[in-house]
Amino acid sequence: MSERQRALEALAAAQWKLALRLTTAMMAIYFGFILLVAWAKPLLGQQLVPGLSLGILLGALVIVAAWVLIRVYVRWANSHYDSAVARIRESGR
Amino acid sequence: MTSSLGSPNVAAILFFLLFVSVTLVITYWAARRTRSTEHFYAAGRSVTGLQNGLALAGDYMSAASFLGIAGLVALSGFDGLIYSIGFLVGWPVVMFLIAEPLRNLGRYTFADVVAYRLRQTPVRIAAAIGTLAVVTFYLIAQMVGAGNLIRLLFGLQYEWAIVIVGAVMMAYVLFGGMLATTWVQIVKAVLLLGGAFLLAIMVLLRFSLNPLALFASAAEQFGARVLAPGQLVADPLDALSLGLALMLGTAGLPHILMRFYTVPDAKTARTSVSYATAFIGFFYLLTFILGFGAMVIVGPDAIKAVDKGGNMAAPLLAEAVGGEGFLGFIAAVAFATILAVVAGLTLSGAAALSHDLWVNVVRGGHAPEHEQFVVARIATVLGGVASIALGIVFKGQNVAYMVGLAFAIAASANFPALVLSVFWRPFTTRGAQASMIVGTLSALLLIFLSPTIQVSVLGRASAPFPLRNPGLVTIPLSFVVGIVVSLLTKESEAGERFPSMQHRLHLGPEADQA
Numbered sequence: 001m002s003e004r005q006r007a008l009e010a011l012a013a014a015q016w017k018l019a020l021r022l023t024t025a026m027m028a029i030y031f032g033f034i035l036l037v038a039w040a041k042p043l044l045g046q047q048l049v050p051g052l053s054l055g056i057l058l059g060a061l062v063i064v065a066a067w068v069l070i071r072v073y074v075r076w077a078n079s080h081y082d083s084a085v086a087r088i089r090e091s092g093r
Numbered sequence: 094m095t096s097s098l099g100s101p102n103v104a105a106i107l108f109f110l111l112f113v114s115v116t117l118v119i120t121y122w123a124a125r126r127t128r129s130t131e132h133f134y135a136a137g138r139s140v141t142g143l144q145n146g147l148a149l150a151g152d153y154m155s156a157a158s159f160l161g162i163a164g165l166v167a168l169s170g171f172d173g174l175i176y177s178i179g180f181l182v183g184w185p186v187v188m189f190l191i192a193e194p195l196r197n198l199g200r201y202t203f204a205d206v207v208a209y210r211l212r213q214t215p216v217r218i219a220a221a222i223g224t225l226a227v228v229t230f231y232l233i234a235q236m237v238g239a240g241n242l243i244r245l246l247f248g249l250q251y252e253w254a255i256v257i258v259g260a261v262m263m264a265y266v267l268f269g270g271m272l273a274t275t276w277v278q279i280v281k282a283v284l285l286l287g288g289a290f291l292l293a294i295m296v297l298l299r300f301s302l303n304p305l306a307l308f309a310s311a312a313e314q315f316g317a318r319v320l321a322p323g324q325l326v327a328d329p330l331d332a333l334s335l336g337l338a339l340m341l342g343t344a345g346l347p348h349i350l351m352r353f354y355t356v357p358d359a360k361t362a363r364t365s366v367s368y369a370t371a372f373i374g375f376f377y378l379l380t381f382i383l384g385f386g387a388m389v390i391v392g393p394d395a396i397k398a399v400d401k402g403g404n405m406a407a408p409l410l411a412e413a414v415g416g417e418g419f420l421g422f423i424a425a426v427a428f429a430t431i432l433a434v435v436a437g438l439t440l441s442g443a444a445a446l447s448h449d450l451w452v453n454v455v456r457g458g459h460a461p462e463h464e465q466f467v468v469a470r471i472a473t474v475l476g477g478v479a480s481i482a483l484g485i486v487f488k489g490q491n492v493a494y495m496v497g498l499a500f501a502i503a504a505s506a507n508f509p510a511l512v513l514s515v516f517w518r519p520f521t522t523r524g525a526q527a528s529m530i531v532g533t534l535s536a537l538l539l540i541f542l543s544p545t546i547q548v549s550v551l552g553r554a555s556a557p558f559p560l561r562n563p564g565l566v567t568i569p570l571s572f573v574v575g576i577v578v579s580l581l582t583k584e585s586e587a588g589e590r591f592p593s594m595q596h597r598l599h600l601g602p603e604a605d606q607a
Binding site for chain 2: 005008009011012015016018019020022023026027029030031033034035037038039041042044045047049050051052053055056059060062063064066067069070071073074077078082085088089092
């Protein structure tokens with residue numbers, strides 16, 4: 001296996017590992033929320049301040065979590081991934 | 094409060110005619126640039142990240158989410174929010190697993206990617222069946238929704254509404270292809286985001302711009318229960334099943350996946366998902382305010398008096414805070430929303446018919462460019478006529494479950510095959526075929542046996558299958574079938590092509606020539 005092929009496979013493995021971790025994190029957050037909705041109704045109905053129930057706060061936070069996870073991926077991809085791809089492309093010339 | 098809903102609204106008609114005129118001018122402009130199949134399906138791969146982000150958001154924010162979720166929240170409070178959240182969480186999955194591989198490996202349809210290292214004919218046929226099933230159910234839901242909505246908003250007869258939507262949408266797709274469809278989506282997304290934002294601000298002005306004061310006022314008038322989970326999620330398994338289908342279905346919707354071919358490279362595909370998720374998340378946060386605003390300002394009884402399902406909550410709210418002119422604007426935005434979503438669906442259906450079935454199956458991948466272009470347009474006309482016919486056939490039927498069904502099929506038929514093909518080396522042609530066919534059929538069968546059809550539509554007392562959405566069973570089933578069949582049918586060529594696919598996946602199609 002060439003040096004180049006090895007670098008590509010290492011990059012593919014790193015990308016897959018991060019993608020899987022972030023996907024699992026999103027699923028855990030969302031399904032955690034759904035299970036709370038199903039099993040902890042009175043808890044989620046608690047109002048932290050008038051108008052803001054724990055359920056509404058957590059729901060909004062799930063949306064924020066989706067943004068944050070995407071941000072994490074984009075930062076990694078823009079810095080590490082893109083430069084690694086550029087290096088592998090160069091080495092093929 | 095009396096409402097002018099249901100009688101012809103001059104402002105609504107003017108705003109709508111303005112939208113149609115502007116979008117037809119765009120179509121004329123796009124038609125002059127649409128000279129090849131690549132333009133027709135992929136807008137010449139010239140769309141920027143921000144533009145594609147808006148277009149993705151436009152494709153995804155259907156009238157069902159604008160009107161339906163606002164209505165659900167207005168009638169049942171917190172429970173409606175569960176949908177807002179479920180519709181957003183699929184986007185990170187699209188980002189992590191789908192967007193960049195799709196851009197680098199395919200040309201026009203998601204079947205390009207599934208079939209990349211497998212045998213073309215069997216995979217394309219199975220993928221086209223999955224695509225057409227998703228598109229058909231999504232289209233029926235949109236068309237029937239359009240007919241009812243336009244009757245309520247504009248006082249126009251149901252059949253006329255369907256024919257107008259079908260004809261205008263066909264004009265966009267037939268003449269302007271993906272370029273026109275993309276710009277129609279962008280205009281619509283800006284109008285929808287702007288309209289929803291303006292409406293939310295006008296609501297919040299009554300609560301000193303504090304959403305919590307609005308929620309507190311809802312709790313005061315209708316009890317603290319409106320801020321707490323209610324009966325919608327009675328059974329945790331049911332909730333998980335729906336959640337799984339919404340989440341993974343997003344990553345299997347053909348009209349969404351097709352958008353990743355319109356950008357120049359994988360990095361732009363990545364940027365466009367970032368923008369799309371930001372816009373869609375913002376929009377769903379606004380639905381919190383619109384829903385509770387309609388509950389407090391219009392009132393659940395007044396909303397139910399106009400439409401039992403609550404779909405008129407947002408338009409009624411617009412009328413209450415901004416008068417008839419603002420109602421007209423919001424009504425026109427809702428109409429524009431349906432038009433744009435239907436156009437995107439028709440284009441992806443046409444691509445499955447012409448690119449997957451005609452060019453790659455019938456003609457074995459070797460059709461001359463002009464023939465591909467002509468067949469694509471014939472398929473568009475077929476799709477347009479079919480959507481008008483389906484809209485009229487399903488008049489008066491309960492089609493609310495069809496969006497959920499479309500997501501369930503997308504999640505069970507398309508998503509597993511796509512992921513396994515890109516990331517799992519032992520995947521074979523037979524495995525892909527089995528996974529997609531079993532995913533489609535099991536989703537259809539279990540929906541039919543579920544309370545969604547048996548109880549809600551057919552009026553029986555109970556259903557043989559307990560879950561309202563089959564995702565929890567059919568998605569894992571489709572993965573397992575794909576894996577087991579692949580392990581039983583060795584296909585050495587598929588494995589041998591894996592490294593070259595991986596090469597192109599990361600380095601892009603340009604690297605192939607190197």
